[in-house]
Amino acid sequence: MATQTINKDAISNLSFVLNKPGDVTFEERPKPTITDPNDVLVAVNYTGICGSDVHYWVHGAIGHFVVKDPMVLGHESAGTVVEVGPAVKSLKPGDRVALEPGYPCRRCSFCRAGKYNLCPDMVFAATPPYHGTLTGLWAAPADFCYKLPDGVSLQEGALIEPLAVAVHIVKQARVQPGQSAVVMGAGPVGLLCAAVAKAYGASTIVSVDIVQSKLDFARGFCSTHTYVSQRISAEDNAKAIKELAGLPGGADVVIDASGAEPSIQTSIHVVRMGGTYVQGGMGKSDITFPIMAMCLKEVTVRGSFRYGAGDYELAVELVRTGRVDVKKLITGTVSFKQAEEAFQKVKSGEAIKILIAGPNEKV
Numbered sequence: 628m629a630t631q632t633i634n635k636d637a638i639s640n641l642s643f644v645l646n647k648p649g650d651v652t653f654e655e656r657p658k659p660t661i662t663d664p665n666d667v668l669v670a671v672n673y674t675g676i677c678g679s680d681v682h683y684w685v686h687g688a689i690g691h692f693v694v695k696d697p698m699v700l701g702h703e704s705a706g707t708v709v710e711v712g713p714a715v716k717s718l719k720p721g722d723r724v725a726l727e728p729g730y731p732c733r734r735c736s737f738c739r740a741g742k743y744n745l746c747p748d749m750v751f752a753a754t755p756p757y758h759g760t761l762t763g764l765w766a767a768p769a770d771f772c773y774k775l776p777d778g779v780s781l782q783e784g785a786l787i788e789p790l791a792v793a794v795h796i797v798k799q800a801r802v803q804p805g806q807s808a809v810v811m812g813a814g815p816v817g818l819l820c821a822a823v824a825k826a827y828g829a830s831t832i833v834s835v836d837i838v839q840s841k842l843d844f845a846r847g848f849c850s851t852h853t854y855v856s857q858r859i860s861a862e863d864n865a866k867a868i869k870e871l872a873g874l875p876g877g878a879d880v881v882i883d884a885s886g887a888e889p890s891i892q893t894s895i896h897v898v899r900m901g902g903t904y905v906q907g908g909m910g911k912s913d914i915t916f917p918i919m920a921m922c923l924k925e926v927t928v929r930g931s932f933r934y935g936a937g938d939y940e941l942a943v944e945l946v947r948t949g950r951v952d953v954k955k956l957i958t959g960t961v962s963f964k965q966a967e968e969a970f971q972k973v974k975s976g977e978a979i980k981i982l983i984a985g986p987n988e989k990v
């Protein structure tokens with residue numbers, strides 16, 4: 628694709644700001660500048676809406692992250708490089724990039740061990756007190772901007788962030804070729820986990836949700852089986868899933884991408900002896916957990932938080948090679964001025980992924 632250079636002085640830095648729960652405004656904010664020689668300045672082209680953005684918009688807080696001052700929303704973005712710092716060799720103006728939105732300290736023991744997603748000093752977009760990417764211009768370290776290959780669009784680039792979440796979850800699950808994977812939740816993260824598990828070679832992929840239409844989509848996307856969770860005990864839901872998928876001994880891997888307590892309980896009953904369970908969903912902080920079943924089956928239980936070394940690169944590669952078709956998840960694209968309507972649509976469950984065009988982008 629031909630590169631196109633953009634005059635940063637000619638572009639707007641209009642931003643979508645959450646003032647307090649339910650109260651959002653558009654604000655022309657000061658343009659960021661390059662303050663580190665390794666930084667680049669990116670014009671944001673497209674941004675997806677994450678459940679966490681909606682949660683901040685509705686409730687003003689997630690756990691101990693509380694919106695105390697006005698905060699720009701958004702962290703699932705792709706854009707075009709408009710300026711590079713003097714030390715940047717990997718990118719040039721005009722390059723199209725997926726933005727990784729969290730910047731670790733690079734110095735703590737977690738960063739030095741390659742687990743930078745666990746850095747206690749992480750600066751993460753649209754996690755208070757830090758502003759997000761629903762804005763015109765974004766300054767970031769060049770090594771957290773991933774060049775999109777020819778053939779991968781900027782719209783697909785905005786889906787790299789949730790895909791990287793799924794890549795990290797599936798890596799935590801250690802999925803092997805020929806294995807069975809049950810994914811609880813068929814929202815964007817669950818759908819992408821199913822797709823990444825397939826790319827890792829899982830041959831039986833069961834999606835579970837409480838909404839039939841989401842499962843209809845999952846079946847067309849990549850799941851081999853789907854199951855509508857019933858209002859019965861976790862053991863009985865697990866039994867039904869095992870029967871449906873022909874897994875009498877249980878699944879090799881179970882991933883929760885719902886955060887829902889009943890789903891987590893079912894997961895532990897559906898995983899096989901010696902299998903692996905990964906918690907990707909974020910719901911209630913404390914739940915009733917079938918710990919005896921976990922113990923007796925010697926289940927390996929892992930958490931998964933955001934993404935780390937290599938996850939963004941693999942997400943881009945999965946899209947480039949067509950192994951994960953993120954385009955199918957895009958319900959539509961709206962103009963920047965329609966951002967609040969897009970949030971409404973995600974909240975009501977009308978859309979899988981709506982993209983908001985950057986303030987300088989024509990839709």
Ligand SMILES: NC(=O)c1ccc[n+]([C@@H]2O[C@H](COP(=O)([O-])OP(=O)(O)OC[C@H]3O[C@@H](n4cnc5c(N)ncnc54)[C@H](O)[C@@H]3O)[C@@H](O)[C@H]2O)c1
Nearest residue numbers: 812814815816836884885886887890907908909931932933
């Ligand atoms: N670990 C991380 O770093 C990370 C990153 C991003 C998102 N998340 C979390 O991952 C989860 C999924 O994200 P998403 O954007 O797809 O959210 P989503 O709300 O779109 O999807 C959740 C799905 O779970 C389904 N569900 C609800 N109760 C269920 C039950 N009892 N059994 C089965 N399915 C049930 C819902 O119908 C929905 O389709 C959320 O909890 C989100 O907070 C975690």
Ligand SMILES: OC[C@H](O)C(O)[C@@H](O)CO
Nearest residue numbers: 677679754788789792933
């Ligand atoms: O994809 C990244 C996630 O949305 C965030 O970590 C958020 O859920 C918690 O701050």
